[in-house]
Amino acid sequence: MTSNLxxxxxxxxxxxxxxxVIRAFEEAAGENFFAGYVRGSVHQYIGEESIAVGICxxxxxxxxLTSNHRGHGHSIAKGADPRAMMLExxxxxxxxxxxKGGSMHIADFSVGMLGANGVIADGCTISVGAAQAVKLLGQDRIVVNFIGDGGINRGPFMEALNWAKVYELPVLFVCENNQIAATTTTRLVTAGEGIARRAESFDVPAVTIDGNDLFTVDGTAARVISEIRNGSxxxxxxxxxxxxxxxxxHxxxxxxxxxxxxAALEHEPIRRTESWLCENGLSQDxxxxxxxxxxxxxxxxxxxxxxxDWPDPSLAFTDVQDVGAPNMPGAIS
Amino acid sequence: MSEMTYAQAARLGLQEEMRRDPTVWALGEDLGYEGGMAGQYSDLQAEFGADRIVDTPISESTIMGAAVGAALAGTRPIAELRFSDFAMCAVDELVNQAAKARYMFGGQARVPMVARMPIGIRGGIAAQHSQSPEAWYTHVPGLVVVTPGTPAENRGLLKAAIRCDDPVVYMEHKGLWGVTGEVDENDPSEIPLGVARTVRDGRDITIVSWAAQVGVAAEAAEALASEGISAEIIDLRTLWPWDRDTVMASVARTGRLLVVHEAVRVGGFGGEIAAEVAEELGVPVARLGGERIPIPFSIPLEEAYKIKADRIAARVREMPA
Known part of the structure; x- marks a missing residue:
């Protein structure tokens, strides 16, 4: 890269x-899903990369950080190893x-990534608990919870908003509003003005931004995270x-x-960030x-x-629990 | 030795663990002013502060889910759900999150939390406050299930549950809150999980039970003794893992097994024990448990649900010798 940047x-x-990296990871995940190498469900983060990167x-x-079913981008942005993720x-x-987990259960505790999650909005309650632990242990960490627009209609989200405010916890909720909950248009199943108003009704400050603009995400995150770390x-x-x-x-x-x-391609974050870089010192080459x-x-x-290598089948029976752990097959008659 | 109630003994066990380990804390509804439904948290907020004995909103999902997050982040929370019936609002957080985090994340995580959810009939609190759903949780990989039966056990097993690195479903029986017993305050040791207690030795039949039903089984054993039938009574204390060695050794000697529990018989944990014993020892087995009805309110109706000592004795007499 040019040294005069x-x-x-x-x-x-x-x-x-x-x-x-996130985009290429997700493209590869999709290709290998269709090629039959990646099983189950692969929820791609394509088009939303600026949010995870700008926040993290x-x-x-x-x-x-707690994530959801669409967690690959969050994990990579938080510092999880994409090679280990691909192997998973x-x-x-x-x-x-x-x-043992697959796409929906990526975690990397060494970088504070407390897990993607297959249950919508369950990361919200886990986050407020992690934040309570942070306070109890006298740490100055903060907890970020990524939730989608579909998740705001689950009770745990509203419980967790209330809880976070009651105990003034260092939690940043990031709602990635891609406007569609699985296959249902979110506004058709959501009463009121939506997530920001819901947060404000709990006296939780909320700001709505263009998530596809990396600069806005980065700038907003810098301000908000600093405020939260300072006790907001x-x-x-x-x-x-x-x-x-x-x-x-699929x-x-x-x-x-x-x-x-x-039409949305015009606003997608990689193209927009690339244009900025072209105008600010990087050549197309x-x-x-x-x-x-x-x-x-x-x-x-x-x-x-x-x-x-494929995991040895015996691994299916480890890391369940210490007390009352399962027997290996064949161990009991 | 001092005489104390089941609730007081639990309070003592919690207090000892909170003094020993600053990462132990409790969260739930009405722990401060009320001190818990039976005083099992009474005055602990004054000693440990509102950040370690935390009064929460009525948000069961978050009581449980926050405990999961706090356990993942290096503390040992005790989630108080008040009634196992209310804990049903948080089954997702317990079953999908607490029980599975370690496994799903390939061993990166531990979830050292206690989900405290009292079970059983206390008298007159009907269908949504009296259930005994302990079998549900024995079915879930990752969970430990504990049902203390005496004051000393409610102290010692609670301590073990708090120290355990697995999520523990801790099911005190509401009918036992006021029962008194000897507790050795000078012995701070825990009672190991997964170890049953032989309450009464016997030769002719083994009766396995847990929680408040143990006392009823002991009454039946007394009646049977007067007829020359010697019943051995075992309190499992922990349902998962259940103490297979103690039960098998006992039944191998007595030659017959009866499992008795307050919970509904159909799908109850008695079926699991009876099946294991029958498969391994090939001896006669039987189960007694509640009929498959909601727990009723009115005295004669509620009494009709209960498994009394005379029914236990009658069932033993019916079994092949």
Whole structure:
């Protein structure tokens, strides 16, 4: 990369690279789902990368993060190893959970990533509890919970908002509002004005931003996270975005209006960030080289995942519990 | 030794653990002013402060879910749900989160929490405050299920549950809150999880039970003794893991097994024990449990649900010798 970049351009380029890693990871996850190597459900984060990257850029390694079913981007942005994540998607040894969890249960406790989650809005209650532990232990970590617009109609979200405010906990709720809950248009099943108003009704400050604008996400996160770390109590960021793919890889999103996704491409975050970088010191050649490097990196992880060993079946019976742990098959008559 | 109630003994056990380990804390409704439904938290907020004995909103999902998060983040929370019936509002957080985090995340996580959810008939609180759903949780991989039967056990088992690195479903029986017993205050040791207690030795039949039903089984054993039938009574104390060795050794000697529980018989944990014993020892087995009806309110109706000593004795007499 050119050495005469401003600090600002270099910082944005680093964030952009992370966004490219997420995009390439998700494309590879989808391809290998259709190729039959990745089983189950793969919920891609394509089109929303600026939110995870812009938020996590402002976190420390020891801050906590809880995620949801669409968690690959959050995990990578928080610092989880994408190679281990790819191995996990393939169900192989060396995956983040050695194949026990898969796509919806990626976690990396070494970077405070307390887990993706297959149950909508359950991360909300886990987050407020983690924040209570942080206070009890006298730490200055904060907890970020990523939730989607579909999750705001579950009780635990509203319970957790109330709880976070009652105890003035250091929690940042980030609602990625991609406007569709699985296959149902969220506003058709949501009364009132939505998430920001719900947060405000609990006296939790809420701000609505363009989530596809990396600079807005980064700037808002910098301010809000600093306030929370300095004792503001919980806050909420509603980041408006658009899910460029279906709910999961095998959803062709036929419920969309014709041309809707194509029109959305114009506002998608990678294109927008790339334009800014072009105008602020990076040449198209440099950007293309970066993209090629990231693509090769992810392709390498896919190769590694193809080659990696399957877990020994005995691993199915470990890490259940200490007291009353299961017997290995054949151990009892 | 001092004489104290089941509730007071639990309070003592919690107080000892909170003094020993600053990461132990409790959260639930009405723990401060009320001190818990039976005084099992009484005055502890004055000693440990409102950040460690936390009065919460009526938000069962978050009481349980916050305990999961707090356990993942390095503390040992005790989630007080007041009634196992109310804990049903938080089954998702217990079953989908607490029980599975360690496994799903490939061993990166531990969830050292206690979900305290009293069971059983206390008298006159009817269908939504009297249930005994302990079998539900024995079915869930990852959970430990404890049902203390005496004051000393409610202290010692609670201490073990708090120290355990697994999520523990801790089910005190509401009918026992006021029962008194000897507790050795100078012995701060825990009672190990997964170890049953032989309440009464016998030769002719083994009766396995837990929680308040143990006392009823002991009454039946007294009546049977006068007829020359010697019944051994075992209090399981922990349902998962249940003390297979003690039960099998006892039944191998007595040759017959009766399991008795207050919970509904159909799908109750008695069926599991009876099946295991029958498969392993091939001896006659039987179960007694509640009929499959909601717990009724009125005295004669509620009494009609209960498994009394005379029914236990009659069932023993019916069994093949």
């Amino acid at each position: 401003t600090n600002e351009s270099a910082r944005v380029a680093a964030m952009f690279r992370k966004m490219l 850029e402002n976190l420390r390694d020891d801050d906590y 998607l393939f169900g192989k040894v060396g995956g983040t959970s050695d194949g 109590g919980p806050q909420l960021i509603q980041a408006m975005t658009y899910r460029l793919r279906g709910h999961f890889a 959803d062709d999103a036929g419920y969309r209006e014709p041309g809707e996704a194509e 440099e950007l293309d080289a970066m993209r090629a490097e990231v693509t090769a990196e992810i392709a390498g992880y896919v190769d590694d995942a193809m080659q990696a």
